[in-house]
Amino acid sequence: MTVRRLQYFVAVADELSFTAAARVLHMAQPPLSMQIRELEHELGVDLFRRGPRGVALTAAGQALLPEARQLLERYDLLPLVARRAGSGEVGRLAVGLVPSAANGRLPGVLHRFRGKFPDVHVSLVEDRPAELLRQLDAGHLDIVLQYSPPVRPAHGGRVLAEEAFVVALPPGHRLAARRSIPLQALAEEPFIMPMRHGGEGLYERIIKLLADHQVVPDVVQSDIWLLQTIVGLVAAGVGLSIVPESASVIRGGEVIYRPIAAQLDPVPLVAVWRLADESPTVRRFVAEWA
Amino acid sequence: MTVRRLQYFVAVADELSFTAAARVLHMAQPPLSMQIRELEHELGVDLFRRGPRGVALTAAGQALLPEARQLLERYDLLPLVARRAGSGEVGRLAVGLVPSAANGRLPGVLHRFRGKFPDVHVSLVEDRPAELLRQLDAGHLDIVLQYSPPVRPAHGGRVLAEEAFVVALPPGHRLAARRSIPLQALAEEPFIMPMRHGGEGLYERIIKLLADHQVVPDVVQSDIWLLQTIVGLVAAGVGLSIVPESASVIRGGEVIYRPIAAQLDPVPLVAVWRLADESPTVRRFVAEWA
DNA sequence: TTATCGACATATGATTAAGATATGACCGTA
DNA sequence: TACGGTCATATCTTAATCATATGTCGATAA
CATH class of the missing domain: 1.10.10.10 (Winged helix-like DNA-binding domain superfamily/Winged helix DNA-binding domain)
Structure with missing residues (x-):
């Protein structure tokens, strides 16, 4: 038959x-x-x-x-x-996020992507970069958004966006009067650091940035997971911090954001995926950032 | 593919x-x-x-x-x-019945058949023999139960049962005292006839039976569709009638049934179907009467 | 009755697809 | 560097499918 x-x-x-x-x-x-x-x-x-x-x-x-x-x-x-x-019009897309990456253009991209491909189920997972990459290799994630390019040959990557760092200050702070903040000025200030989770994350970026300018911060608070929390602590007057530019939409009135007075490499937001798959869904998601 | x-x-x-x-x-x-x-x-x-x-x-x-x-x-x-x-284990079976044929062993056969083949949908249609045969040819019926063998070459047939005619009398009737009734005795009695519907049905059988014995009945009531109704009229004392033996289960106490004192051809109950089909469902239904 | 038409069945040769065996390319491991 | 495992390629054989031509049967009409 x-x-x-x-x-x-x-x-x-x-x-x-x-x-x-x-x-x-x-x-x-x-x-x-x-x-x-x-x-x-x-x-x-x-x-x-x-x-x-x-x-x-x-x-x-x-x-x-x-x-x-x-x-x-x-x-x-x-x-x-x-x-x-x-062709990636149906299926699932599991996106892994470094906590601090959950900002900037992501909400808009997600919205447009879901509108174009309503039959693709998008799920977001927030974890440490190392753990995300492990889950990517295990096949539990399809793409990881982080602040550093891929280091393994099995991974493909593309820079989705570049962000400058800005300094977050409480209103009324003496440095708030300046249009831009020299890094050296931060040495004398109480400083808030994000969570350190190994690999090349936001923590390492900031440490390297300060070290490059011979600044030793006076860390009064660290291991904060979410940028929102950091900004909240800044608003409460605990100290000041360095955050990606895209975070400057948080707490518009209560926190002042000022650019850094130095020629800095922008921080790349990088998408990382398994080269072996080359899933069209992943391709379409990445293309949405263009 | x-x-x-x-x-x-x-x-x-x-x-x-x-x-x-x-x-x-x-x-x-x-x-x-x-x-x-x-x-x-x-x-x-x-x-x-x-x-x-x-x-x-x-x-x-x-x-x-x-x-x-x-x-x-x-x-x-x-x-x-x-x-x-x-193999006839599923499907449908449309059975056409001459009205007076809806008695005798039919209920038991139907019950057994439905038990053996629960996935066969059995439907019963009651109509005149000529109409039933027309619907059989049109494919609306799969089998017809009537009192005469098939006359068309396109039809197959088999005798399912043979029945003797009996006389139905009201209790206390003067003839009820006799063990068997001679047909000639019916000439002096009020007589009830079934519906006449052309072809070779119960009506024609009874007419022929009486004519063969030179009996002219005194018909007081005719054109009765159902045997049950005829028996009811007998019980009410309207008159007496001739019915198939299998009808003698109706109104046990109120009607007396007596055999006819004559050597008579038994009335065959015949199943008729289209030879072209030879549906296994029909075969199984017919086999159920064996 | 016989001729003819229409519809399905049978027969045979040509084309195409699917399978097996043998072999090659590639990767990981000892 | 050699070896075992896995998938790809090449060639041949076999089997299935299709088309053309022809046969059979029943219905219809002269």
Whole structure:
């Protein structure tokens, strides 16, 4: 029993004539008769009663017809299912985020992506960079957004956005009067550091930035997971901190953001994925940032 | 795309290895690779990522797998569906009845048949013999139960049961004292006749029976559709009547049934069906009377 | 009755697809 | 560097499918 034989069967059942069905199927009548006869032989039952002027369905044929129709419908849809999944129009996308990356353009990108591909289920996971990369390799994540380019050959990456660092100050702070803050000025200030989680994260970026300018910060608070919390502590007057520019939308009135008075490398936000997959869903998600 | 290629795809997806899948499928590995490659080419998407130690499903493959499984399941069931219908285990059976035939063993037969083949939908239609045969030819009925053998070459028939005629009397009637009633005695009695509907039905049988014995009945009531009604009229003292033996279960206490004192041909209850069909469902229904 | 038409079945040769065997390329491991 | 495992490629053989031509049967009409 093949799909084609079922198609032949349905055609003959529709036309109630071998000759007419053969015309519809763009084939000669004898092979059609053969195929139907073969099908009947395989099934062990007659599907048609042959008459001199056309054919009629037997009980078995009547029972088989709707089943065959349903099957052929599903069968015809299979290529579509595969192609849609292959082109990334359906499926799932698990995005891993370094905590501080959950800001800036991400909400807008997510919104547009979900609008374009409503059949793709997007899930967000927030964790430390090392853990995210582990889950990426394990296949639990499809893409990781972090602040450093991929270091493993199995990973592909692309810079999604570049952000400058800014200094976050409480309003009324003496440095708030200046338009830009020299890094050296921070040495004399109480400083708030984010969570340190190994690899090249926000913590390491800031440490390196300060070290490059021979500044030793007076850390009064550290190991903060979320940028929101850091900004909150700044607003409360605990100290000041360095955050990505995109964080400056947080607590507009209560915290002052000032650029750093130095020529700095911008911080890249990098998407990392498995090269082995090259999932079109991932490609489309990355393309959304362009 | 063929069913076999889908089966191959599922096998490889299950084993996550071409070599292992080929073993399961009892075939060599190269043709399996070929078939999968062909399938991928047709669909326009890759289904597997080939690695040095096995393969993994792509997004398209993951999407296709459950669909293919479902399709194959239905596909495997198709022969069963056709065969069960072909053997008469499922389907429908439309039985046409001459009104007076709806008695005797029919309820028991119906009950047993429905017990044996619960998936066969049995419907009963009561009408005149001529109309029933017309509907039989039109395909609206599968079998007709009547009191005469088939007269058309397109029809097959079999006697399901033979019944003697008996006389139905009201209790206390003067003839009730006798063990058997001579037909001539009926000439002096008020007589109730069933509905006349052309063809060879109960009416014609009784008319012929009486004529054969030179009895002219005193018909006080006629055109009664149902035997139950006739028996009811007898019980009410309207008159007496001749009914098939099987009707003697009706109104046990209120009506007396007596055999006819004459050597009579028994009345055959005949099943009639289309020879062209030879439906197994019809065969099984007829066999139930054996 | 016989001729003819229409519809399905049978027969045979040509084309195409699917399978097996043998071999090659590539990666990881000892 | 050699070896084992896995998938890809090449070639041949076999089997299935299709088309053309022809046969059979029943219905219809002269």
